Amino acid sequence: MQDYQMYIDGAWCGADSGETFASKNPYTGQDWARIPKAGTTDVDRAVQAAQRAFTTGDWPRWTASARGAALVRLAGLITDNSDFLAKTEVRDNGKLLAEMSNQCRYMANWYAYYGGLADKVEGSVPPIDKPGVVNMVTHEPLGVCALITPWNSPLLLLAWKLAPALAAGNTVVIKPSEFTSASTLELMHFVEQADIPPGVVNVITGFGAEAGMPLVTHPLVRKIAFTGGEAAGRAINEAAARDFKKVTLELGGKSPNIVFDDADLDAAVPGAISGIFAASGQTCIAGSRLLLQDGIYDSFVERLTEMAGAAVLGDPMDPATNISPVATQAQHQKILSYIDIAKAEGANCILGGRAAQPEGAGGYFVEPTIFTDVRNDMRIAQEEVFGPVLSILRFADEDEAVHIANDSAYGLAAGVWTNNLSRALRMSRRLQAGTVWVNTYRSTSYTTPFGGTKNSGLGRENGLEAIKEYLQPKSVWLAEPTVVANPFIRR
Template identity: 60%
Template sequence: MPSNQQLYLMYAGGQWFEAASGQTFDSVDPYRGHIWARLQRAGTEDVDRAVSSASAAFRSGDWANLTASMRGRLLTRLGDEILRNADELATIESRDNGKPLSEMRAHIRELAKWYYYYGGLADKLEGAVVPVDKPDMFTFTRKEPLGVCVAITPWNSPLMLATWKLAPGLAAGNTFVLKPSEFTSASSLELCRVFEAAGFPPGVLNVVTGFGTEIGESLVSHPDVAKVTFTGGDAAGDRVAALAAKHRKRLTLELGGKSPNIVFADANLDNAARGVAAGIFAAAGQTCIAGSRLLVQEEIAEELLERVGEIARSARMGDPLDGDTQVGPITTPAQFNKILEYIDIGHQEGAKCILGGAAKAIPDAPTARFIEPTIFDAVLPDMRIAQEEIFGPVLAAIRFQGEEEAVGIANNIRYGLAAGVWTGDIGRAFRMAERLQAGTVWVNTYRAAGFQMPFGGYKKSGYGRENGLEAINDFLQTKSVWIGLGDTSDPFRMR
């Protein structure tokens, strides 16, 4: 193998190991177009090894014997180690998925806060004494971890979305097998080294790499796995949900979105234009919360679209490792082709392309896959580009007359992950927040996330919540304990 290629092994039980089959696969730098890393192609035998390691760590050994306070201190140390290694992790992730390094650095430095937050919660997971109406009984509840959890993450934000799963799950006392996307596995493997440096016992975090079509079923249906937490596309999510239900696994799903960014005539148009641009053109639109539907009140539509277009035209596209780059390439060839196909669909449906609409060549990177920021005007709510997730820098502008119509258009879709509202009317802000069918509603802002705020979807965008207090509850189960204080009564009568 050429010396400029990094060979990665998988990780289980504190040991690095090759795939049992001896097979590997390549990771391609989406900007430079060359193979930069080689990874192990896991099979079912490798899945068994990782799950067995996680199961052993959960049931006995150093992790199982830690007090909750000690778990919390480990998570805090992990946050410290992430800060120490943030630049290296960000560079690897940027090279793997093509997102700008400046954004990746900011993301990864923020992740320490998740481990601090959940580290602080670890010893506050309290049960309760329950005053039942039976005077000869003392009753209480215990909050206990589930066991081995499988975390499956997508290619667009590997470490961020892994953290949203790992931090609450570890605070609750579970162990993990992490399966990153085959397109962006390197940073998840580097995370294992950070766990080691923080002092985590072997088997708490295990990582297998490979293709979901080959190992997904064995991961989800493994008899020693208690919970699956998945972020990804609709089709894969449907398959995971079916398998989890068949094998009675706990499940958290965060799937696609087609989020409306709704701008009323009374909004601050400068702020709204920046928010609309951030919602769709940042990260080249490769984010589940992309504000890919612009719902704009008719009387300000022309002005707002012009302002959004000016921002889009000024976006600096180029090398993700260049600190001045604002928009990187499309991560995978399949996604690049999909976006271009949807642009063609928009033309065929009769929408009016007023900006972009084509691939963009970068002289220094002839193989890189860039797509111009694209805006379609005159979009009707039932067009495919207004109903289906594109996952790229394509904005569908839909005009409306009043508040009632805006709500109807926003909710008339199978997704419900997020929504944005731009208005100067505080009453309208509260009304819209109540009426929009979305797990997150941003008012006069967009694309904000935090460790204290729950995140998840309505409808086809999934179920369960990540972040905040709600997330940790999804990694716990409640045990009810009854202690009899008196003599045993009639054995044939229920107490």
Template identity: 60%
Template sequence: MALDRFQNTVDGKRVAVRETFESLDPFTGKPWALVPLDGPAEVEAAVAAARKAFRSPQWAGLTATARGKLLVRLADLIAENAERLAALETRDNGKLLAEMTAQLRYIPEWFRYFGGLADKIEGSVLPIDKAGMFAFTRREPIGVIAAIVPWNSPLMLLTWKLAPLLAAGNTVVIKPSEHTSVSALEFVKLFEQAGFPPGVVNTVTGMPLEVGVPLVNHPDVAKIAFTGGEPGGIAVYRAAAEGLKTVTLELGGKSANIVFADANIGNAVNGAISGIFAASGQTCIAGSRLLVQRSVHDQVVDGVVKLAATARIGNPSDAQTQVGPITTQAQRARVLSYLDIARAEGAEAVLGGKCPDAAELKDGWFVEPTIFTGVNNRMRIAREEVFGPVLSIIPFDDEEEAYAIANDSPYGLAAGLWTADIARAIRGSASLEAGTVWVNSYRAVSYMAPFGGYKRSGVGRESGQEAIDAYLQTKTVWIDTAGQVANPFIIR
């Protein structure tokens, strides 16, 4: 059967494909699409197009209001194409079609929100202390942005970068994951339909060393916005430092989901399942450490095991499926290796712990929802990001111990807290070292809410009003109004 073929977009045109590589369907384990295999030459062309567009009157000459209207028009086009794009993402990364469809239907809100913010970017007049001088500030775009996105939620995580950077007036070169490039290649076609000038949004696809490295190192790239694993983030940060570029990094997590004895246990159980088994655990905010107060430990474990055992594993395109495959074969092997590590450390698998043996799942990259008890916070299974459907349950006695365990991690992306005590909720939200804290909820995001990590979970924030600041720089303008130059040998 012929494979679907896709092309990159550079300078508003579909690029002729020199060489390709296969994209694999995680449910079948078989190739389904051919993606351009780019290299340094393609990166050079894409950055040149973005740099040219950044300085062009068609983009730089637009009013901020006109930029905002383009983003709102794009939002409408995304809404019209949501189901088609969601189906491509599911085929490419194996996540549930229901999950991808929900994301695609919500993504337009980021473009509407930042479209509205585009003409709210303001400088200020300074009440300057120098007589005969007028001074003010301007907020200006940075330049060409490299947007590098992972395979777990490609278009949503790309949107978190694109909406603010475009609202601020920058241009972009997108490098999607080599495992899930297809949806981005189709997505960027909508920018042309919305009326964006050529070269404002460009794509390159291929392998990290041949495409990612030259993109990050390119002297005309002013900033890198990266979401992915910690090793990749460190490499990006190091390269950015050498080029004196700014970065936004959203990296790993080992989030604590904390259940106190006074919580609504049924809700907490549902929140624990949502935190780790939704998206097959392939999310940086996964609540992979479930901390349970000792007096309700057995009750919570029983509830979580019983509910997780009912999860329907299968074809991610089937509306009845609740747990899909792992996105890549290598990632599945990594998840399975952590199951062995956990057992060797003395943890007990009270659910799952292997690949499912159903005949209809044999070709896909599945791992059963797995729950470990007997875990302590020094074990690797509690300290290292697994990025799969693997839950570690850790008991605690009181608030102080709960927060100590939760914060005893190199990561600080998110945390959950389940309690009926509002004072405890406020104390906990202050005590937890995490960029997001959910109380009696888990895994909620919004275009209005800043998102990012403490510690090794990243640098900077995406979404919310402050996200646009990451793509702006400040210029101070001085104007002499006195008409007389003072002593030129003395600072004014």
């Protein structure tokens, strides 16, 4: 068992109550770490520290260039320690070491990118229609930001929030998922080494009701960035609205992955596998609805089933493993319940459909599962499962594909596989999704915006758009001292 502490005001500390909770290794099913269980007092302590750092500490006196340099230093430290961070994440959330190693190395780019962007946020001097007056528009940080991250990719999705928040000059309180807090706490060692002042970055750990919601509703918090489920996102948005706080919400998805009969099937079949079975389907952008055109339906299903059926389940630390465990026991049970729902609705399970237990494992495995004969009004096609469960639907032409794809409460992402450029452009325009991939799937970058439409969220992360989510414009008027002809009339 490894004991962790929270990070508040530049110091390591336990919860005020002294309570802790266990974090389980999803592969072994065994407890491996003890995490402090924060309460309202701890939340207030962290927010107060962030507020002091924002208003009276060294941080507000730093230039934008100095903030950027600190982020670049942090990027270098993450790169140097990416293997260590990746192994911590694997122990905590069970994802493949191969994926987490690549992810942890890649996430350093977010800190380098926003480090370079920090001193390039420019204001403006608009032309004014009033003589003797100059107007300047500046962009200022919001203040204390609450960053709430999920269990599926804790460090990467934290980078999407933390890097632009700090580049903009804010201070933050981070609340990681109670299932995967360890890697975020380990990251704080490198925040310290990057010489970011005390109180600028704080981490509290614990559960939603006792730590998460008190953080969201704290009167000194001015912005909440959240990645997670739709229900929690709705509750956060409603609570934030009472105090007019800014929010960025990246929520669920039920993304369509659409394959036309002119697609390159050698690329599209692995693309469909990547869309749903990579990360054991535990990704908001999972291509969990596979739409196949009539002409290729049977051959595609045959090739897909053969490839998915050959996937190796096992130890996520083993390079030979393709499918790792799901992260939590509760999620394991949820996935299995959706498989039962799909069968009861009349969907045809042609692969998987059961819990699995690879030799030597004690954790939470689900076989790669494929359903055919799925109607788009079935729950398996409309509700987010967040696991390795694929629904296959048939379509005849573009219009029907668009209708099926858009007939969803979600709008996070979509995939299109075609060799027809005109069709690719038409589908990209017509699909109601924040991201559309053509002849690829599950690609993201620090340079391009990411976010959803409809119930998939509010705001955008990544790219130039993300830093705007952590800034507010201020209009400054400079006038020559003159006698106003009539002081009772607006000038």
